[in-house]
Structures are given as structure tokens and as C-alpha cells.
Amino acid sequence: EMEELENRSREELTPDELRRVEFMRLKTLHKGHDAMHTEMVIIFFVTIIIAQIGLVEWKRRHPKSYQLVTLAAMWIIPMCLSIQNHWWRFIFLWLLFSCITAFIVKKAIEKPISGSTPGLVYMWFLFIYQLSFSLGIIGYALFITTMLRLNIILDIKPQTMLESAVLFIFYGLYYGVLGQDIAEISSDKMASHIGYYSKDGIPARALENNICAVCGNEIFSIVTENGTVLNTYKLSCDHVFHEFCIRGWCIVGKKQIC
Numbered sequence: 001e002m003e004e005l006e007n008r009s010r011e012e013l014t015p016d017e018l019r020r021v022e023f024m025r026l027k028t029l030h031k032g033h034d035a036m037h038t039e040m041v042i043i044f045f046v047t048i049i050i051a052q053i054g055l056v057e058w059k060r061r062h063p064k065s066y067q068l069v070t071l072a073a074m075w076i077i078p079m080c081l082s083i084q085n086h087w088w089r090f091i092f093l094w095l096l097f098s099c100i101t102a103f104i105v106k107k108a109i110e111k112p113i114s115g116s117t118p119g120l121v122y123m124w125f126l127f128i129y130q131l132s133f134s135l136g137i138i139g140y141a142l143f144i145t146t147m148l149r150l151n152i153i154l155d156i157k158p159q160t161m162l163e164s165a166v167l168f169i170f171y172g173l174y175y176g177v178l179g180q181d182i183a184e185i186s187s188d189k190m191a192s193h194i195g196y197y198s199k200d201g202i203p204a205r206a207l208e209n210n211i212c213a214v215c216g217n218e219i220f221s222i223v224t225e226n227g228t229v230l231n232t233y234k235l236s237c238d239h240v241f242h243e244f245c246i247r248g249w250c251i252v253g254k255k256q257i258c
Contacts, residue, residue: 071181078174097175100124101182108186118190118245125183132176139168212242 013021059066075098082090104124107117142165145151151161210219219232219240231243 067181067185071178071185074174074178074181093171097128097178101179105182105186109189113190119242121183121186121190122245125179125186128175128179128183132172132179134172135168136172136176139165139170139172142168212240212245217242 055066079091079094081087082094101124104121107114108121110117142161145154146158146161146165149158151158211217212219219242232240233243233246234240235246
């Protein structure tokens with residue numbers, strides 16, 4: 001029957017017969033594609049698994065190169081995409097963040113390191129951490145508000161609310177992760193320059209009792225603008241630090257050890 005239909009001209013076929021002929025031709029054309037699609041899916045998942053294993057092994061064996069490469073990619077690729085798509089808001093914020101962060105990192109890698117540098121570095125990255133956290137919370141709140149249809153009360157379109165939520169969450173995650181990674185590198189550089197840190201865990205020189213190991217300044221000699229002595233914090237190991245220094249070291253620099 002199908003051969004008979006195919007031998008007839010299109011004008012002689014009814015609409016139903018024409019659809020049947022086109023369907024059979026399409027089926028013949030794609031014969032064997034199901035197996036090919038299955039192979040493509042298998043190859044895709046195998047590639048993903050191998051890539052994940054490779055990334056994990058790379059991070060385990062060469063953490064420094066892994067950190068630098070991923071940080072560079074995360075820093076540069078979004079900017080290139082933004083330039084290509086003319087996302088001017090992201091470009092402006094990226095340039096602002098990059099300029100300030102570049103100055104902070106420059107201070108962190110200077111030799112000899114200034115006594116005020118650790119406080120400056122931690123102040124900036126702590127600010128980035130707090131700002132990113134706040135942006136994420138705002139984005140999540142906007143998303144929940146839209147899901148609960150509370151945007152109707154505010155007379156705001158759901159699409160506008162969702163776009164704003166995604167924007168806040170993206171900026172919070174992007175600059176939060178970027179700031180954490182750069183803070184890690186900066187804290188390592190500062191620690192090695194101060195001289196109380198080495199890769200094998202053995203301090204390069206002894207620590208005097210009245211010196212804060214983070215900033216290198218005397219514990220009880222720093223006075224604020226109001227004329228009050230900065231608070232100190234004593235760890236379980238009996239080492240004393242300026243409170244702001246050790247909080248920045250632990251929270252921002254991800255150093256949970258003395």
C-alpha cells in the first residue's frame with residue numbers, strides 16, 4: 001500500500017494519505033537514529049563522569065594549579081560573555097570589584113608586608129562576604145515572595161520579581177565565591193610574608209608574647225580613633241590576637257587553625 005501511495009503524485013493524494021507518506025519517509029530517513037541517540041547519551045554521561053573524576057584528582061594532586069585555573073576562568077569568562085552580550089551593569093561592577101581587589105591583593109603580596117595590610121585585606125573581603133550573603137538572602141526572599149504570589153500585593157509582575165531574584169542570587173554567589181578564593185590566596189601570601197607560616201607547618205620564627213601573629217603589631221598598643229584599645233581574643237592554644245584580625249583570619253581567610 002505504501003509503495004502504491006509513493007508512486008502517486010502529491011495532487012492525487014488525500015491530506016491523510018499525504019501525511020502518512022511524509023511520516024514514512026521521515027521514519028525511513030531517521031532509521032537507526034534511536035541507537036545513535038542512545039550512544040550519544042551514554043557518551044555524554046561517561047564524559048561527565050570522567051571529567052568529574054579528573055577534576056577531583058586534579059584538585060587533590062595539584063590544589064594550587066586547580067585553584068588558580070578555576071579562579072582565572074571564573075574571573076575572566078563571565079566578563080568576556082558580558083562584553084559579547086553588552087551586559088553593561090555586570091561589566092561596571094566587575095571592573096569596580098577587580099580594581100579594588102587588585103589593589104588589595106597587591107598590598108597582600110608586598111615584601112615586606114605593612115602592619116596595616118592584614119586588617120585592610122580582611123576588612124575588604126569580610127565586606128564582600130557580608131554583601132554577598134545579603135544579596136543571596138534578598139534574592140531568595142524575592143523568589144519565595146513570587147512563589148507565594150505576594151508580588152500581587154506589591155503590584156509587581158512575577159517575571160520582574162523572578163528576574164530580580166535570579167540577579168541578586170547570581171551576584172551574591174559569583175562575588176561571594178570569587179572573594180573567598182582570592183581571600184584564601186591573599187591570606188596565604190600574607191602569612192608567608194609575615195613569617196609565622198610555612199608549608200610544612202613549622203613557624204619560620206618565634207612569636208613574641210605581645211605581638212599579634214596576623215597583623216604583626218603589638219597586642220595592646222593599637223588605639224582606635226576614639227582612643228580605645230582594640231579588643232583581643234585568646235584561643236585555646238593560649239595565643240592572643242586582635243579580635244578583628246583573628247575573626248578575619250578564620251571567617252574570611254578560611255584558616256580554622258592558629
